[in-house]
Amino acid sequence: MPAPLLVPALLGVAFLVLPLVGLLVRAPWSDLLPQLAEPQVGQALRLSLLSATLATAVSLVLGVPIAWVLARSTLPGRSVLRAIVTVPLVLPPVVGGVALFLVLGRQGIVGRFLYEQFDLTIPFTTTAVVIAETFVAMPFLVISVEGALRAADARFEDAAATLGADRWTTFRRVTLPLVAPGVAAGAVLCWARALGEFGATITFAGNFPGTTQTMPLAVYLALQSNPEAAIVLSLVLLGVSLATLLLLRDRWLGRSGSPVA
Amino acid sequence: MSLRAHVVVRRGALLVDVDLTVADGEVLAVLGPNGAGKSTVLRVLAGLLAPDGGRVALDVPGGEVVWDDDEVHVPPHQRPLGVVFQDHLLFPHLSVTDNVAFGLRTRGVRRAAARTTAGAWLDRVGLAGLGDRRPTQLSGGQAQRAALARALVGEPRLLLLDEPLSALDARTRLTVRAELRRHLAEFAGCTVLVSHDPVDAMALADRVVVVEDGVVVQEGTPAEVARMPRTDYVARLVGLSLLPGQGRGTTVVLDGGGVVAVGEPAEGPVFVAVRPETVALYPARPEGSPRNVWPVRLVGATPHGSTVRCDLGGEVPLTADVTATAFAELGLVPGSSVWASVKASEVAVYPR
Amino acid sequence: MRLRAPLTLAAAGLLALTACGGSTTDAASPADGTAAGGGLTGTLTVFAAASLTDVFTDLGDRLMADNPGLTVTFNFAGSSALATQVTQGAPADVFASANQTQMTVVTDAGLADGDPTVFAENVLAIAVPEGNPADVTGIADFGDADLTLAVCAPDVPCGAAAEQVFEAAGVTAQPDTLEEDVRAALTKVELGEVDAALVYASDVQSAAGRVEGIAFPEAEDAVNDYPIAQLSDAPNPEAARAFLDLVGSDAGQQALTDAGFRSPSN
Structure with missing residues (x-):
């Protein structure tokens, strides 16, 4: 391997791994069990897993069609649409949270109507957590699925059409199975991003144990008063996400392989 | 339909x-x-x-x-x-x-x-x-x-x-x-x-x-x-030499120069098609019957089963299939000058 | 000022207090003299609690105006973050904390030059959106589960103070969100997304025009002291001394009062 590639690669790996090593080294291992037994930890973890999973589900339902429109349709202004869809990637999540307030908050454009007509408020609820996480995480899914769609051989869709499949049937029976590995990868990425979401969540959903306090929020607040507890919580988050990713890789991504060369 | x-x-x-x-x-x-x-x-x-x-x-x-x-x-x-x-x-x-x-x-x-x-x-x-x-x-x-x-x-x-x-x-x-x-x-x-x-x-x-x-x-x-x-x-696809020309009875004056004798009389713009296997090659000008004899040069040769397909240049460009033995006996290399001959009855002629 | 009557009254009282306290600092203060001399040079680095952003920036400008050779730079952040930075060796001259706890972190590490002095106090106030749509009147409203309420998380100083206040008032609080810091709580009031939030009087003042403040007597049970100290490793000790003196001077105290703080009561 050429040194101009190898050396930066090793440096890069060290840069990514050392902070995690730091967490492991500084973790209060003897205190680990009592810390984990705190009811708030389980509560936050459950809420995190639930909301990240729901956010991923919503992202799949809305994001895969967006990706299809971007990759397959001949709609004018698709590049503008793509830019808009990816805005949450560069927007500071806290700003995203404020923006969600402006639309879905009690005083927001849509939220005001919901509040006045149905006495429905979204902020400070678990729904708000899912919305905030979806807002931030969905672009990862869209970009991943769009890439998979572009890489997939569109002639399979031609073949399906000549076999009597309309566009919806073609999408369901041919396109989607073909890009399944890409969709799965995008969903995992989306889920991981949702699991770690902090800024938009704490802004739009607030922070209340059991309702809106996800793990990252718990970590941040623990950091204010009890850094060791924060490290423990971080390790739990780290462990859960690593375990989930490994599991999905074996069970889901590995099996599909690459059907389209 | x-x-x-x-x-x-x-x-x-x-x-x-x-x-x-x-x-x-x-x-x-x-x-x-x-x-x-x-x-x-x-x-x-x-x-x-x-x-x-x-x-x-x-x-x-x-x-x-x-x-x-x-x-x-x-x-x-x-x-x-x-x-x-x-x-x-x-x-x-x-x-x-x-x-x-x-x-x-x-x-x-x-x-x-x-x-x-x-x-x-x-x-x-x-x-x-x-x-x-x-x-x-x-x-x-x-x-x-x-x-x-x-x-x-x-x-x-x-x-x-x-x-x-x-x-x-x-x-x-x-x-x-x-x-x-x-x-x-x-x-x-x-x-x-x-x-x-x-x-x-x-x-x-x-x-x-x-x-x-x-x-x-x-x-x-x-x-x-x-x-x-x-x-x-199409001619190349089906392995024929295609030569456009003007019919003058039983001869055709080729657009590219040269004259081909044909079996059936033809008038006006025509195509002359020559099958490679009907073309014979000689080291010197053959004596006797053939009406169609032209000096040509070997441009390229490719083995084609048991025969060798020879691309020939000259006034009348042709393709000839000769046996590998004949090819060797003629001592042909690219650039060699040979004489090509084809019977008038083997030449197809049809209107353009 | 759009403060409601009780807080306005409290503020008026504070002005009187400031006048009294000012005389003690005045005598010991060579700040004006030093500043007038304009002999300070170099860079002064001040680490200060985020709630002091407006006042300290203003005071820093004054010090620079009097000392053309001096540059004052600020690092405004949460007190605990600042305390961590100072103990990790950040090159600062002055540390101003929003509570004693974080100042203790620095003094225990032996990094303060002399004893810290309390230069301001801050009390909790109720912030409500303009017009007070939910008709919040006092601390007892924080026990109303039908209202949408924001309180700081108990892990951060304003949340700890809130717990003391609720206890003193005998209120079982029913917050909808425990905010990670006081600004986040205030933002939600400004956006009209909560009916009320428990924040500091200085925060209400900083958002004057966008929120209304309601003072309440139980706030006295959780008065927050703001200590300031020169750091022992200060690269520019003369300028640090001058900044501390300016903060303690009449002018400094007036600026703090204008910003919704009150002068130390002892």
Whole structure:
């Protein structure tokens, strides 16, 4: 391997791994069990897993069609649409949270109507957590699925059409199975991003144990008063996400392989 | 005539403008070099590409169904057709049986019934017992047979074959071609075969249309096209030397210079076609009967089975097939000067 | 000022207090003299609690105006973050904390030069959106589950103070969100997304025009002291001394009062 590639690669790996090593080294291992037994930890973890999973589900339902429109349709202004869809990637999540307030908050454009007509408020609820996480995480899914769609051989869709499949049937029976590995990868990425979401969540959903306090929020607040507890919580988050990713890789991504060369 | 198509499509600099008619039970081959527009024609017939002009219509009992004209574009899934693609395009995520059953399922046939019919078709194309495999587990020939079964299972009115044999190795191509011929003979609808391989066209088609640069340059039975090519492309395909000239009774004055004696009298603009195996080569000018003797130079030579195909330059450019032995005895190397001779009775002449 | 009557009254009282306290600092203060001399040079680095952003920026400008050779730079952040930075060796001259706890972190590490002095106090106030749509009147409204209420998380100083206040008032709080800092709580009031939030009087003042403040007597049970100290490793001790003196001077105290703080009561 050429040194101009190898050396930066090793440096890069060290840069990514050392902070995690730091967490492991500084973790209060003897205190680990009592810390984990705190009811708030389980509560936050459950809420995190639930909301990240729901956010991923919503992202799949809305994001895969967006990706299809971007990759397959001949709609004018698709590049503008793509830019808009990816805005949450560069927007500071806290700003995203404020923006969600402006639309879905009690005083927001849509939220005001919901509040006045149905006495429905979204902020400070678990729904708000899912919305905030979806807002931030969905672009990862869209970009991943769009890439998979572009890489997939569109002639399979031609073949399906000549076999009597309309566009919806073609999408369901041919396109989607073909890009399944890409969709799965995008969903995992989306889920991981949702699991770690902090800024938009704490802004739009607030922070209340059991309702809106996800793990990252718990970590941040623990950091204010009890850094060791924060490290423990971080390790739990780290462990859960690593375990989930490994599991999905074996069970889901590995099996599909690459059907389209 | 069952399918009548006038296809007009602009593809960048190329304007495709092709007229086709195919009768029920007939196999029409669209023959042409790469980039001539033949795949474009096929995509229009399939409905995958809306033409810029023209009209595509299918005769049905009591009238016709228009697929494409100025107002109408019927999408592919509403056309009763089957397509066999060059690299089969079997869906990789479905078993072979489910691939074949696909066209039935989309048309509302229940799963069990569709699989039964698909299984019967797999038997017909010689893939019995392979239905549970994935397409990647099939050989190239097996995959192309499965693709044929998939295209035919819906009993289409129109079968489109897009270079169906070109992805196969030479041996497999031979057997699959023979099977394809049998299935096409049984097929009641119209068939359009797109190919750049004249052997496919000769072996499978009832009629051939030659397309070059987006237009039809020749049309006829395979035998007619093979015997009397009208363009260099077709002549090369069928292995003839094609020489345009002016008929003067039993001689033809070639446009490129030189004179050829022909067996049948001809007048006006004509083509002269010379088969390579009728050309004889001599180290010195032959004495005696042949009226057609020309000094030529060897430009190139390629082995061709037991013979060597020699490209010859000179006033009358020709191709000659000589035995490997004769080639060696003549001591030919590129640049060698030899004499070429052909009997007037072996030279074909036909109007341009 | 759009403060409601009780807080306005409290503020008026604070002014009087400031006047009294000012005389003690005045005598010991060579700040004006030093500043007038204009002899300070170099860079002064001040680490200060985020709630002091407006006041300290203003005071820093004054010091620079009097000392053309001096550059004052600020690092405004949460007190605990600042305390961590100072103990990790950040090169600062002055540390101003929003509570004693974080100042203790620095003094325990032996990094303060002399004893810290308390230069301001801050008390909690109720912030409500303009017009007070939910008709919040006092601390007891925080026990109303039907209202949408924001309180700081108990892990951060304003949340700890809130707990003391609720206890003193005998209120079982029913917050909808425990905010990670006081600004986040205030933002939600400004956006009209909560009916009320418990924040500091200085925060209400900083958002004057966008929120209304309601003072309440139980706030006296959780008065927050703001200590300031010169750091022992200060790269520019003269300028640090001058800044501390300016903060303690009449002018400094007036600026703090204008910003909603009050002068130390002892």
